[in-house]
Amino acid sequence: MKYIMRFNQIFAAVSLIAVSGSAYSQIDITNVVVVPGNTKPIYISMSGFTGEAVQVLRFDLYVQGFAFTNAAAAQYLLSGSNNGNLEGRVTDPHNKTTLVSKVYSGAALRRQAHAFADDFVQALGRKPIAQTKIAFKGESGRSGEIYIADFDGYGSQAVTKDNTIVAAPCWVPGHMALYYVSYRLNNADIFYHNLSSGDRKAFARYGGSNISPAVSPDGSKVAMILSKDGWTDLYVCNSDGSGLKRLTKSPQDESSPCWSPDGKWICYASKDKERRALSKISPAGGEPQRIPTSGVLSPTEPDWSPDGKLIAFTSQGAGFTICVVPATGGTATPLVAGEDPSWAPNSRTLAYGRRQGGHYALSLLDVPTKQYKDVSRIPGISSQSQPSWAK
């Protein structure tokens, strides 16, 4: 008996050493089971920052699933100052660790604050998004242009000046280049636009309509919806336009293709036995497979998360709802009113459009917590929609 008791005490001591050896990751945020729409935010407090730094940090962290509270109740304390360069520190008061301690210099205050927000989430093992970009359609009256902006809507720039109808911008992964639909040539055509050089060309200008371009994750292929053969069908070709392959032959509608992150599947909105559904097909062709989305009506506009786990989409029932479903199919989770989701590189934040009467506002949604916030609006533009998040 005595021997066992002593052993237990020594064992406890040894265990404590083993655990404490990794004290910095004792609460491992990334391994917490995250339930879409039903996960509590991580509570943080912030002090010492002023003005625009506060605004940037609040926005950046809210749409990544953090919520603000007082220091006593916070899991992480953000502190610092921004008289001149931004100084930022993040501490974990319970484990008594410092996650971030930096001074930022060499850019505008917004950029410094975004960089601090990025350093914080990276210290938790997440992918940063505060210095990423989105593309979208901006409309005033009947015509629209393609815009790019910071993920929070700031620094927006029109990349077209055609005074025509545009739609569906899609980034080339890892490049400053877009595909989009423009009616500049009096028809729905898909253009490729190199944003660095300004060069652009008509990429898909077949007879009928050429719509909904989607670039594969490795940039080598483009999926799209064409009606050149008499029906609106799913096609895929190489990024130089060669090797056009028809993937569906169905008089029913296909729309909104997107790629799995491993490039093995194209997911799209389809009609299956006269019910609207999500389907997937190999870019090499073959039989499409249905992706069940039980619990919600009429799925459309799918987007596959970069980590491969979830497909976000628009459900059209009584109104439009952003939903997610496991990528293998299953029960869908409705999240918020909205349309046309696009995943951030962190696989948890979505950019999407919120309907307001006849127009749209762009908004960002944190899928686990359902926290959402509109991005900054462009003055003079009545509607901003169809976001694509650069990855």
Next chain:
Amino acid sequence: MKLTKFANLLVIGLVLAVAASGCKKKPVGVTQLPNPYTKNPTDKGSAAPLTDNGGRTTLPTGPITTDVSHPPVNPIVNPIVNPIVNPTGTPSNSPDTHAGWPEDRSILKADTVYFDFDSSAVKASEKPKVAAVADYLKANAATAVKIEGNCDERGTEEYNRSLGERRALAVREELIRLGIDATRVDTTSFGKDKPEDPGHDEAAWKKNRRDDFVVLTPPAK
């Protein structure tokens, strides 16, 4: 006995050691950031020919607005899902077939064909108008026609762009069935971008679910 006491002291000692090590601070770092927007597109001037550059404008940024109002809900009950309507698909004409042909939207304006919600089926009540378009094309052998498919706002953007095209294709098939050469009929879709009536009720929506006919005449030589 002594061994137990020693084990207890060992535990306490280790706890203290752990607590002390946990308070180590990381060194302060200085991060130099590059100038922002080094990769932004440079302005290449105002709108230029399509095959060269796209023109660009720089817009001022605005304040963040937080709008938590909810959009009006347009109830969509029992969405009608339609049977297969186009047993065959006739290949579309190449885009340059009628490039530069002057357009006339007034000649066949009265023959605009209307559709049911979420449907591209040409209703029996609409077929006489398609027949009238066919008659016009037969009487004016040099002309061509572009069918523009449109949708009401109760659909997502890309779904509606696809549906509008199917509406145009459906009427094209009907014209071909009536004896019009496929090379004389082009299609395009505007999704929900060009409503006839901007209202938000069924009276407006039914006017927007339509195919418009644009007569194309060969350019004068």
